[in-house]
């Protein structure tokens with residue numbers, strides 16, 4: 637991040653666009669400039685990634701990179717709200733890029749059609765100030781977690797199923813990583829049930845966490861797993877310790 641560069645001065649139109657969030661003393665123009673300087677990577681443009689990238693773009697992150705290699709199917713549309721009926725068959729990264737560019741022309745939106753793997757994960761997240769977990773599988777989540785830990789990039793994890801969700805903010809060196817939370821991948825069912833409002837809720841929380849981390853306001857969900865149970869409308873926090881034996885972050889020095 638580069639502070640005090642005129643490149644990141646807010647134009648009069650941007651000041652008006654972000655007026656209602658600039659009124660928050662904790663964010664203010666200083667925080668908004670930090671958002672404008674930042675690159676947010678959204679890994680997966682599905683149920684979590686659509687609403688997450690929508691709110692990242694609306695909030696004024698300067699650059700938003702969207703990564704997904706899937707094409708849109710009819711059964712995606714109950715939750716992947718950036719993809720519309722006429723988009724069926726298009727790449728998700730490109731469909732989302734189109735909508736987000738129209739939402740906020742001050743944000744550089746980059747849709748990348750790529751399947752995240754061991755070989756490309758490093759280059760895909762290079763230079764990111766925050767990475768949003770929009771995945772539906774733990775294999776790719778672990779790849780992202782491991783690369784984020786190596787490069788000390790904040791990683792905002794969320795997962796959803798049915799009307800339930802979970803969230804944890806991973807700041808490498810400051811708290812546990814995803815492998816501290818799950819030493820082995822949880823059992824996954826595919827395709828899993830999901831109500832769109834659940835993924836929207838957890839994605840909105842991911843964006844709030846990203847804003848807090850990048851603008852350095854408030855207290856992110858570090859070292860705590862937030863669990864949401866939709867049937868009873870209940871939130872719960874579970875403390876998570878950093879595992880000194882963690883193969884990924886165990887040897888990492890404190891940030």
Ligand SMILES: [Zn+2]
Pocket residue numbers: 812813814815816817879882883884885886
């Ligand atoms: Zn760890």
